[in-house]
Amino acid sequence: MKIATWNVNSLRVRLPQVLDWLAATQPEVLALQETKLPDEEFPVAAFQEAGYEASFSGQKTYNGVALVSRTAAQSVIREVPSLEDPQRRVIAGTVQGVRVINLYVVNGAEVGSDKFSYKLDWLEKVTAFVSDQLREFPQLVVLGDFNIAPDDRDVYDPELCRERILCSTPERQALRRLLELGLVDTFRLFEQEPESFSWWDYRAAAFRRNMGLRIDLILANESMARRCTACRIDKGPRALPRPSDHAPVIATFRDDTR
């Protein structure tokens, strides 16, 4: 089964691209971030016509996450305990026996800002939530837009970005604490092209110059990591007219024979 993540930066704008991509890629699950849609405007019918069910947690203008899946997600959670957050950034559900936790991690604006503090606090509380979910679900992936480049391989210019937002030590430590629960970055289980990124700023022709970061991740617990046979970034949609600034990432898992 393929499990994918894509920050679409407005599902209203990107819906045709998402439907085309689903038809071409045929994942079991696609986790979306930055849908920017209230729930009553989520395009349920368009996905059903494409053979997909959807669970979503949205709001007007900002944020918004969804799980699009061949079979409907079960035991869906939209709230993280102890994180009283009007921002819709988390949705978790179970699909074909796999717990899928979809995160749109806080961007954080600038190191040391109020938003940066919110990011670190948010990550701490989400890590506690993931810890609980790991105890409850034997097969689990955490994926989404982490807004953190795990290490310097994931940064187009590590010196320029040193200790700046998305790359700073406190952010990387917060990600490490999440990984230390027993998760692995599936992308790094496999040989990859150098300078593989998943996000490129719209500005300064960053995509053409491959000035990007790898901030969209698919993390797997030990059981799912054993099943993982591939993880790749699909740069195709980023090259289309009117693209999202993020590319989709896809991990493949073999059937669970246990």
Added chain:
DNA sequence: ATGGTGGCGCGGCCA
């Protein structure tokens, strides 16, 4: 330090 672009929605905010 700023600005470059894009989405939302119509003035800035967010990324």
